[in-house]
Amino acid sequence: MDILRGSIQVESTEGMGTLFTVSLPIDGSFNEDYVHSEVDELKSLDGSTMVDTEIKIEDCNIFEGDKISVEGKTILLVEDNEEFRQSLKKVLESRYRILEAEDGKKGLLMAEKEEVDLIISDVMMPSMNGHELCQAIKGNIHTSHIPVILLTAKVGDDNKLAGYQSGANAYLEKPVNMKLLIIRIRALLTDFQNQREKTHASLNLEPENIEITPLDEEFFNRAKKLVEENMSDTEYSIKDFANELGVSNSMLYRKMKNLASCSPSEFVRNIRLKRAAQLFENRAFQISEVAYKCGFNDLSYFGVCFKKMFGVTHLNTKRVNGKALCKLL
Structure with missing residues (x-):
């Protein structure tokens, strides 16, 4: 009235x-x-208008003294409300590369096509809602490694539970606390980068050493098994590797970079060199035999790679933290 x-x-x-x-x-x-x-x-x-666009990432004091830089990472915003999406973009674009999608289906296609480091998605959207998008992201080997933050106006533990059951890495309620969102973004990107570097630095290359999704763990195990099955095959190429994993060369490169912070060729070479170190410990093989058993047909190249990885050309074993590692005599 x-x-x-x-x-x-x-x-x-x-x-x-x-x-x-x-x-x-x-x-x-x-x-x-x-x-x-x-x-x-x-x-x-x-929450469509509840974003303080005057907040600056620099004001949150989350970049000072950081050892790991996540600036320039790509964030995909999936939100059907144009005004809210642009508000988020205005706050985040000073530090990150921003991609946009107006619904879940378009967001999924963009995540598969582009190299995305993190997804921020609304829950209530037409065509495909945020929970469905998150399930699709986490269930696709091409995108399963991407962290997802869900935003929703629905409150309550049941809604949070639904969000986490869909595979979300974080679940924030609207109206959005931008400082909290910025810090959560930073934490997820930093944790993910730490996991990649930990995997890359690990000689074991075992998935249990890092936090990854079940689908990524399966992919990781399959990749390692394929290298072991083709350990001595000097003709085994990265194209063969990608074909047996059921992905394209470019997707294999992206996946390895995201999971282990190394290229596919580095991944294969590191596992082969680790096997070479194990064979040297047995003292039952000559250098040439070890090289050929590990897929190297060029002794000079094998020596260069081995020295680059272990810092040695002649080997002995030393106990370090209970594990046998290679050490210079």
Whole structure:
């Protein structure tokens, strides 16, 4: 009634009844200020306008003294509300490369096509909602490594549980606390980078040493097994490797970079060199035999690679933290 500038009057007589009189102006005018305030209130409920675009990432003091830089990483924003999406972009684009998608289906296609480091998605969207998108991302070997943050106006533990069950790495409620979101983004990207460097630095290259999704662990194990099965095959190429894993060369490169911070050729070579070190420990083989058993047909190249990885050309064993590693004599 206030919007339409009308009124309601009530007259009641005991024992006779009640009369309600509704009066509306015939010119069709309405209270525009009231309408706008109501719309603003509704917008605030779904968080579409609840982003403080004046907040700067630099003000959150999360980059000072960092040893690992995540600047320039690519973040995909999946949000059907244009205003809210642009507000997020305005805050984040000073540090990150921003990609945009207006619904879940377009977001999934973009995640498969582009090299994405993190996804921020709304939950309630047409075509494919945020939970469905997250499940699709985590269930696709091409994208399963990408961290996902879900944003929603729905509150309560049941909704949070649904978000985490879909595979989300973080679940934040609207209206969005931008400082909290910025810090969460930073933490996920840093953790992911730490995991990659830990994998790359590990001689064992075992998936249990890092936090990865079950699908990524399966991929990692298959990749390692294929290298071991073709250990002595000097003709085994990266193209063969990619074909047996069921991915393209470019996707294999991206996956290895994301999971182990190394190229596919480095991954294969490191496993072969680790096997060479194990064979040297047995002291039962000549250098040439070890090289050929590990897929190297060029002794000079084998020596260069081995020295680069272990810092030695002649080997002895030394116990380090209970594990046998190669050490210069």
